[in-house]
Amino acid sequence: xxxxxxxxxxxxxxxxxxxxxxxxxxxxxxxxxxxxxxxxxxxxxxxxxxxxxxxxxxxxxxxxxxxxxxxxxxxxxxxxxxxxxxxxxxxxxxxxxxxxxxxxxxxxxxxxxx
Amino acid sequence: xxxxxxxxxxxxxxxxxxxxxxxxxxxxxxxxxxxxxxxxxxxxxxxxxxxxxxxxxxxxxxxxxxxxxxxxxxxxxxxxxxxxxxxxxxxxxxxxxxxxxxxxxxxxxxxxxxxxxxxxxxxxxxxxxxxxxxxxxxxxxxxxxxxxxxxxxxxxxxxxxxxxxxxxxxxxxxxxxxxxxxxxxxxxxxxxxxxxxxxxxxxxxxxxxxxxxxxxxxxxxxxxxxxxxxxxxxxxxxxxxxxxxxxxxxxxxxxxxxxxxxxxxxxxxxxxxxxxxxxxxxxxxxxxxxxxxxxxxxxxxxxxxxxxxxxxxxxxxxxxxxxxxxxxxxxxxxxxxxxxxxxxxxxxxxxxxxxxxxxxxxxxxxxxxxxxxxxxxxxxxxxxxxxxxxxxxxxxxxxxxxxxxxxxxxxxxxxxxxxxxxxxxxxxxxxxxxxxxxxxxxxxxxxxxxxxxxxxxxxxxxxxxxxxxxxxxxxxxxxxxxxxxxxxxxxxxxxxxxxxxxxxxxxxxxxxxxxxxxxxxxxxxxxxxxxxxxxxxxxxxxxxxxxxxxxxxxxxxxxxxxxxxxxxxxxxxxxxxxxxxxxxxxxxxxxxxxxxxxxxxxxxxxxx
Numbered sequence: 001x002x003x004x005x006x007x008x009x010x011x012x013x014x015x016x017x018x019x020x021x022x023x024x025x026x027x028x029x030x031x032x033x034x035x036x037x038x039x040x041x042x043x044x045x046x047x048x049x050x051x052x053x054x055x056x057x058x059x060x061x062x063x064x065x066x067x068x069x070x071x072x073x074x075x076x077x078x079x080x081x082x083x084x085x086x087x088x089x090x091x092x093x094x095x096x097x098x099x100x101x102x103x104x105x106x107x108x109x110x111x112x113x114x
Numbered sequence: 115x116x117x118x119x120x121x122x123x124x125x126x127x128x129x130x131x132x133x134x135x136x137x138x139x140x141x142x143x144x145x146x147x148x149x150x151x152x153x154x155x156x157x158x159x160x161x162x163x164x165x166x167x168x169x170x171x172x173x174x175x176x177x178x179x180x181x182x183x184x185x186x187x188x189x190x191x192x193x194x195x196x197x198x199x200x201x202x203x204x205x206x207x208x209x210x211x212x213x214x215x216x217x218x219x220x221x222x223x224x225x226x227x228x229x230x231x232x233x234x235x236x237x238x239x240x241x242x243x244x245x246x247x248x249x250x251x252x253x254x255x256x257x258x259x260x261x262x263x264x265x266x267x268x269x270x271x272x273x274x275x276x277x278x279x280x281x282x283x284x285x286x287x288x289x290x291x292x293x294x295x296x297x298x299x300x301x302x303x304x305x306x307x308x309x310x311x312x313x314x315x316x317x318x319x320x321x322x323x324x325x326x327x328x329x330x331x332x333x334x335x336x337x338x339x340x341x342x343x344x345x346x347x348x349x350x351x352x353x354x355x356x357x358x359x360x361x362x363x364x365x366x367x368x369x370x371x372x373x374x375x376x377x378x379x380x381x382x383x384x385x386x387x388x389x390x391x392x393x394x395x396x397x398x399x400x401x402x403x404x405x406x407x408x409x410x411x412x413x414x415x416x417x418x419x420x421x422x423x424x425x426x427x428x429x430x431x432x433x434x435x436x437x438x439x440x441x442x443x444x445x446x447x448x449x450x451x452x453x454x455x456x457x458x459x460x461x462x463x464x465x466x467x468x469x470x471x472x473x474x475x476x477x478x479x480x481x482x483x484x485x486x487x488x489x490x491x492x493x494x495x496x497x498x499x500x501x502x503x504x505x506x507x508x509x510x511x512x513x514x515x516x517x518x519x520x521x522x523x524x525x526x527x528x529x530x531x532x533x534x535x536x537x538x539x540x541x542x543x544x545x546x547x548x549x550x551x552x553x554x555x556x557x558x559x560x561x562x563x564x565x566x567x568x569x570x571x572x573x574x575x576x577x578x579x580x581x582x583x584x585x586x587x588x589x590x591x592x593x594x595x596x597x598x599x600x601x602x603x604x605x606x607x608x609x610x611x612x613x614x615x616x617x618x619x620x621x622x623x624x625x626x627x628x629x630x631x632x633x634x635x636x637x638x639x640x641x642x643x644x645x646x647x648x649x650x651x652x653x654x655x656x657x658x659x660x661x662x663x664x665x666x667x668x669x670x671x672x673x674x675x676x677x678x679x680x681x682x683x684x685x686x687x688x689x690x691x692x693x694x695x696x697x698x699x700x701x702x703x704x705x706x707x708x709x710x711x712x713x714x715x716x717x718x719x720x721x722x
């Protein structure tokens with residue numbers, strides 16, 4: 001068979017029935033406006049941290065929704081909580097609170113209050 | 115010896131009270147950190163102690179600060195505190211004169227009329243009965259006002275009062291009944307023996323008509339038991355503020371300040387809160403967003419009884435309105451910050467990606483716009499114009515790749531991350547060799563002032579522009595527009611910058627008053643410190659603030675904070691401009707290069 005230089009990709013469907021949405025439901029409970037997100041990416045466009053690195057809040061939020069939070073911890077550490085994303089969000093999502101709460105929930109060991 | 119079994123509840127209560135208070139004070143003293151103890155030792159034998167006594171008299175007894183809120187409310191507190199204090203002092207003098215020793219039984223002063231039933235026959239004895247009656251009358255008027263306040267607080271100038279816990283209610287009830295019972299007890303004795311004066315004598319005659327004087331001993335018992343109930347509940351209720359406030363005033367005068375961490379000083383502050391509820395009425399979350407359980411009084415209560423929830427500690431705009439209103443002068447925002455702080459993780463470093471670069475050359479002035487200013491580019495353009503017109507050799511530090519100042523992190527309690535950001539910015543600023551750091555954002559400004567270790571002058575752009583104008587570095591003309599100035603929380607209450615912005619604005623326009631000026635200014639609602647409230651509540655706060663700021667229909671609503679500007683702009687109520695923009699608009703160009711640039715700018719605008 002002739003080699004065309006590419007092949008048919010494996011399907012990349014995510015099975016949401018199997019996804020772990022515990023974290024997402026926890027976050028939504030604390031920040032109900034997170035449901036309103038329509039993934040427009042305004043937050044990532046204005047991000048201060050994105051000037052320096054490939055931090056992308058839209059991606060972080062997307063991964064959270066899909067239950068893929070293995071790598072989120074180190075990713076979230078890049079955020080400076082400056083709050084610009086919140087000012088621009090056209091859907092009024094409290095993006096800053098989403099990150100704040102994700103940090104607390106993911107890193108509960110350290111960030112428990114006194 | 116003067117003795118009757120009914121003194122037992124009083125004496126037992128007093129012993130328990132003093133034991134608990136002393137125990138608590140020692141425990142808190144041991145929790146003070148080294149710096150606080152150092153100041154305490156250093157200043158204890160100086161004139162500061164005398165100042166503290168004066169302040170104790172003014173605040174703990176006269177309650178001067180509450181008079182500022184409402185005169186009637188002030189009188190209520192003064193009559194109870196100062197009246198009771200004098201009643202104790204004169205009671206003690208009377209008893210000592212009678213017993214002719216300074217060390218008579220401690221309960222004699224309290225139950226004097228019962229034990230000394232004859233006509234007073236000692237030095238100056240005829241003065242005391244009317245004096246004590248007068249003081250009792252003053253206190254009773256205070257109690258009467260307190261009753262009224264419970265039923266209709268608005269008569270005493272408070273829209274909302276504190277919702278009390280059970281222990282507080284027990285203490286409150288016993289306090290309410292102490293003085294009416296004293297009146298009844300003394301009057302019944304007066305009816306039997308005739309040792310009363312204008313108040314107790316008259317009430318005694320009335321009681322004699324109703325044949326109540328035979329219940330004398332029960333009244334005295336009830337009085338003593340009421341005192342017992344009050345004394346025992348005091349250390350666990352809001353009335354712990356009575357002894358603690360005095361100690362706090364002394365500690366404050368001696369130079370103790372609340373540090374970054376929870377310490378014994380915080381304990382003193384927590385317990386000095388009287389839960390008067392004055393902070394409720396000034397809280398914007400209360401009167402606009404109708405959030406009722408997060409105000410400083412509840413936050414302090416929950417912290418003191420150790421059931422503080424994260425949602426309550428974090429649900430605060432940190433605008434500082436309650437700090438200005440607090441009659442005890444508690445550092446409420448600082449305490450809240452202490453409770454928000456999270457533990458540090460040893461050895462962990464953040465923001466490796468934002469390695470500090472070096473400034474390319476040496477400059478006179480560093481300009482740090484701040485993250486939020488990048489959302490309002492008009493401020494940046496205006497600042498550039500002003501810098502160029504004044505001919506300043508400046509460096510725009512975060513033009514392309516800025517790191518955050520670290521304050522938003524700190525406000526959420528991530529101290530370690532904040533410190534990492536601070537060290538990045540610090541290295542950058544120091545490398546520029548500049549003498550002045552100018553920032554457009556009050557949040558950054560406060561951070562630079564309080565948390566950074568910098569060897570240069572830090573200025574907010576309103577201060578900087580004001581100086582340029584005073585030194586005739588730039589010339590401005592008056593546009594005759596009417597302007598209302600909104601004090602940003604962090605700049606006004608946070609850093610005490612009130613005059614400079616007003617000074618500038620009165621030169622470029624017609625400055626009008628909004629009624630919410632300086633310490634009483636409102637928060638725009640966009641505060642970064644609150645990670646709990648959602649957009650809906652923010653909008654309520656913003657609209658309320660906008661409405662009140664634009665009552666006189668100004669041409670321009672001026673502010674000095676990009677965050678306030680951005681928040682208000684969405685309200686579509688008035689034209690919102692930053693001070694820098696207004697100045698840049700009314701600048702008279704002299705500098706040749708800046709003139710040319712301005713012309714080019716206009717040309718490109720026309721082309722577009």
